[in-house]
Amino acid sequence: MNNLTLYNLLFMDGQGLFVWSVFVVLLFVLIWNLYIPYKKLQKIISTDFSDISERGKN
């Protein structure tokens, strides 16, 4: 893939800004939605079950 092809793929005749800004919003929505439940679950595990898992190891 030469530089001109890559430039065309990203720039998209001047409309790339619109397309890629939507892509960035999608990434933000996905990361936010996947990270928030994970973070909350990890918090519960570390606060409520950390002593239990330590006992389990021993």
Place this chain on the structure above:
Amino acid sequence: MGSSPSIFRFISTIFPWLFFFSILFLMGSLFWGLFLAPTDYKQGDAYRIIFIHVPSAILGQSGYIFMAVFGFICLVWRVKVAGMIVRSIAPVGASFTLLALVSGSIWGKPTWGTWWVWDARLTSTLILFFLYIAIISLFSVIESKQKADRAGSILALVGVAIIPIIKKSVDWWQTLHQSSTFSLSSSPSMTADMYLPLLSCVLAFYLIFLVIVLSRMKLEIVQRERSTNWVKDFYS
């Protein structure tokens, strides 16, 4: 419908596989749509926003229908898990509806020359987003989980009337928004090399939606049953 422990174990088992598969499928579908699909002769490359906008709009509406169905089950048969599903879908559906609104707005600028118009399709979708927000607010202000589940389910059931309005808005009113991309009654108005990546993106969005809802379900179950022995045993 299964009990909380069996659903929790089922989610824990399938989640890693489903997560990686859905991410790969989404990346492949978006690559197909954003790079390999041909350029539209009229709109140029700006039309590629369709590969994100249409799936997110479909998910926003489907999510609400799923909420109404599980809300009905929660209200009629008092199934606790159904209430958890409604609660898990609400923020995800709201996110996809917001994504549909934002992506539509960004797409509107190069094609319509404006970010927003008070068009029937756009306004009814905005109302759908507000309905999601109302349901999320109900869940956060009512302390009793059971009461909140029932209140949220009632609003999900009442609000589902907005879905046919959104669907038919482009037929009932003169709108700037184009007619539906997907229709069961007519053949697609796009060529296969545009339609197939779009279909692939819709399927990928459904999968990623399922993944997010399952992760929220898992959290919901742990939050409600953290004092039970089976949860303690699972994390010990």
